[in-house]
Amino acid sequence: MTPTLFVGNYNYSSWSLRPWLCLAWAEIAFAERFVDLDQAGYGGDGIAELKAISPTAKVPVLEIDGTRIWDSVAIAEWAAETSGQLLPSAPVERALVRSAVAEMHSGFAALRRDLPMNIRRRCRAHGLPADTLRDLDRLSTLWDWGRNRFGDRGPYLFGQRSLADAFYLPVAARLRTYAVALASDQAERYGAMLLEDEAFQIWEARVLAEPVRAFAQVPLDAVYPGTDLA
Numbered sequence: 454m455t456p457t458l459f460v461g462n463y464n465y466s467s468w469s470l471r472p473w474l475c476l477a478w479a480e481i482a483f484a485e486r487f488v489d490l491d492q493a494g495y496g497g498d499g500i501a502e503l504k505a506i507s508p509t510a511k512v513p514v515l516e517i518d519g520t521r522i523w524d525s526v527a528i529a530e531w532a533a534e535t536s537g538q539l540l541p542s543a544p545v546e547r548a549l550v551r552s553a554v555a556e557m558h559s560g561f562a563a564l565r566r567d568l569p570m571n572i573r574r575r576c577r578a579h580g581l582p583a584d585t586l587r588d589l590d591r592l593s594t595l596w597d598w599g600r601n602r603f604g605d606r607g608p609y610l611f612g613q614r615s616l617a618d619a620f621y622l623p624v625a626a627r628l629r630t631y632a633v634a635l636a637s638d639q640a641e642r643y644g645a646m647l648l649e650d651e652a653f654q655i656w657e658a659r660v661l662a663e664p665v666r667a668f669a670q671v672p673l674d675a676v677y678p679g680t681d682l683a
């Protein structure tokens with residue numbers, strides 16, 4: 454049976470976007486179910502609609518023949534294993550891709566706190582604290598390293614497209630939203646290239662089709678007050 458991916462709001466849900474890109478890039482047929490995250494329980498004791506779907510009351514969730522996979526990395530890995538794509542063939546290089554994915558999944562806490570994904574919005578971040586600037590430095594170094602080491606194999610972080618590109622594409626969208634520059638020009642170019650991705654353009658078109666409204670449960674649009682929502 455066709456697997457079903459449960460996703461959250463296109464503008465905000467970076468954890469939904471990542472496995473969605475992996476499934477799309479791996480050309481795996483899947484159905485989708487949208488769950489509006491702007492409901493009571495968000496970020497607290499959980500949205501009732503999500504509690505019925507996921508043990509953690511979070512999206513993304515991928516339902517495969519009645520079994521639910523409840524984490525973005527697990528879904529991304531499933532896409533890679535099922536398709537034989539999105540991971541290099543050499544074990545040590547697979548481990549490098551996984552290091553980059555894991556670093557995103559478990560790290561960059563300050564960057565995520567101060568620069569939340571908001572694909573539609575354009576404003577300027579100001580007064581970023583030291584820990585966020587450190588995250589941005591690390592991001593620049595990582596992207597620069599990947600492009601230096603694997604650039605002769607293609608335009609992606611590890612040359613050929615991999616799970617890592619899906620995990621960092623939402624970060625590229627954040628840099629664009631908040632007009633944040635990276636120290637490395639090469640890293641900047643990589644981020645800009647990610648945003649040209651064909652599958653991401655489909656996701657972005659959905660963002661633009663969503664009604665513009667503040668997210669009521671958490672004031673995500675108020676991180677930099679005084680700037681427009683649109």
Ligand SMILES: N[C@@H](CCC(=O)N[C@@H](CS)C(=O)NCC(=O)O)C(=O)O
Nearest residue numbers: 466467468495496511512513524525
């Ligand atoms: N570690 C999880 C994180 C998932 C996550 O935080 N999802 C957010 C949306 S981007 C969510 O569903 N939040 C609902 C809530 O906090 O109530 C993953 O990688 O899948």
